[in-house]
Amino acid sequence: QIFFCKMEREEIIENFSEFLREFYYAELAKAVTDGRTWLEIDFSKLDKFNPSLADLLLNEPEETLELFEEALKEIDLPNLSSNFRLRFYNLPESSNIRIRNIRSEHIGKFITVDGIVKRASEVRPEVSEAIFECPECGEKITVIQKEKNIKPPVKCPICGNRKGFRLVNQKLYDARWVVIEEPFEITTGERPSTLMIYLKEDLVSPKMQKKSDPGSRIKVTGILKELPRISRGKRSRQMEIYLDANHIEALEIGWEEVEITPEDEKKIKELAKDPQIFEKLVASLAPSIYGLDEIKEAIILQMFGGEPHVLPDGTRIRGNIHILLVGD
Numbered sequence: 001q002i003f004f005c006k007m008e009r010e011e012i013i014e015n016f017s018e019f020l021r022e023f024y025y026a027e028l029a030k031a032v033t034d035g036r037t038w039l040e041i042d043f044s045k046l047d048k049f050n051p052s053l054a055d056l057l058l059n060e061p062e063e064t065l066e067l068f069e070e071a072l073k074e075i076d077l078p079n080l081s082s083n084f085r086l087r088f089y090n091l092p093e094s095s096n097i098r099i100r101n102i103r104s105e106h107i108g109k110f111i112t113v114d115g116i117v118k119r120a121s122e123v124r125p126e127v128s129e130a131i132f133e134c135p136e137c138g139e140k141i142t143v144i145q146k147e148k149n150i151k152p153p154v155k156c157p158i159c160g161n162r163k164g165f166r167l168v169n170q171k172l173y174d175a176r177w178v179v180i181e182e183p184f185e186i187t188t189g190e191r192p193s194t195l196m197i198y199l200k201e202d203l204v205s206p207k208m209q210k211k212s213d214p215g216s217r218i219k220v221t222g223i224l225k226e227l228p229r230i231s232r233g234k235r236s237r238q239m240e241i242y243l244d245a246n247h248i249e250a251l252e253i254g255w256e257e258v259e260i261t262p263e264d265e266k267k268i269k270e271l272a273k274d275p276q277i278f279e280k281l282v283a284s285l286a287p288s289i290y291g292l293d294e295i296k297e298a299i300i301l302q303m304f305g306g307e308p309h310v311l312p313d314g315t316r317i318r319g320n321i322h323i324l325l326v327g328d
Contacts, residue, residue: 009067012053016071019049025075031084032077038085038202040247047092057088058095061110061223065246083173085201087247089221099182100193102224102241112221113195113243114251115180117214123204125172132165134158140168175200177242178212180220196242197222203245211250221247298323 020028023045031039047054057064068086088110096112127150132141134156141153152165176199182192197220199212211218222245229240260268271277282296306319 012056012064012067013071013074015050015053016068017074019046019053020071020075023049028072028075029077032080036202037081037083038087040087040089043088043090043092046088058091058110060108061246062108083201089247089249091221098193099180099195102195106224107226107241109224110221110246111224111243112219113180114219115182115195115217116184117212117216117218118179118181118194120178120212120214121176123174123176123209126175126200127170128173129171130167131169133168134161135164135166136161141165173201174204176204176209176212180218183217196240198242198244199248200245203248208248211248217251219249219251220245221249295325295327298325 024039024041028039043054043057046057053064057068065086069084072080072084072086091110091112095110096114097106099113099115102111102113127145130143130145130150130152132143132152133139134141137156137159139156139158141156143151143153145151150167152167155162156165178197178199179194180197181194184192197212199208202208203212210216220243222243224241225244226239226241229238271280274280278297278300281300282293285296285300301321302323306321308319309317311317
């Protein structure tokens with residue numbers, strides 16, 4: 001990993017502050033006003049503004065993101081959260097990597113992968129910062145936790161002690177692990193490859209959690225990292241890899257996100273009055289497959305559901321329809 005010299009760090013912070021003021025000041029101010037702790041940034045805008053900064057983000061994302069977040073402090077915005085995050089999307093095509101093509105050269109790089117969520121853990125708190133006490137001099141040492149297991153400080157900066165540190169406090173954030181696999185249309189009969197994704201902070205908010213539940217198709221941008229693999233109590237030469245997510249984009253929208261315009265509403269009402277509406281709906285479902293009208297009708301009923309009814313005695317009959325589809 002590259003560690004920038006002081007002059008380089010100041011230049012990066014200054015350039016990115018200028019970029020934020022020019023392209024994202026209004027959105028940043030609105031995010032702070034709304035109480036949000038994140039801002040989505042179009043990578044292509046950064047690339048046009050300063051290609052060197054964009055290349056730095058792709059090749060040295062970990063420290064570059066830290067400097068970008070430092071640049072936020074240069075912008076005069078009251079109530080800006082100390083854990084405000086920048087979420088980048090729309091990376092160049094060269095950074096869109098198929099899961100099965102990920103190699104060691106991609107470790108530590110900023111990449112985008114596309115896949116369907118196969119498994120997902122529950123959202124659980126994890127330690128972001130651990131505060132240790134030195135047994136020799138009592139100094140409190142804060143260690144940022146970036147590994148899977150809690151790591152103590154290497155040595156005390158005051159007395160030089162290297163062992164016996166006691167954990168006295170910690171800061172937590174919410175996190176979850178998901179596993180995505182390649183979409184079926186690009187596997188062409190091959191076994192789909194999988195990749196672990198690590199989500200944290202605002203990426204596991206209740207709204208975002210729905211986007212990363214099993215069955216969802218997502219595009220994830222993040223930093224590819226490695227984890228040591230333990231075999232029989234010993235560290236193996238082979239490493240596990242995972243993507244530390246920076247941004248998630250849902251490639252399929254849910255029903256609650258569908259926006260119906262007045263023109264759409266007018267068309268829907270016109271179709272509802274059509275006496276041939278059932279036949280037209282059945283004919284519109286998988287038109288390339290001949291016949292199977294009863295099966296298509298069952299699927300249409302399942303998709304649209306019914307209307308709930310409340311009987312005179314107060315009994316409620318729900319509108320959701322159960323369909324048992326039996327075939328070969």
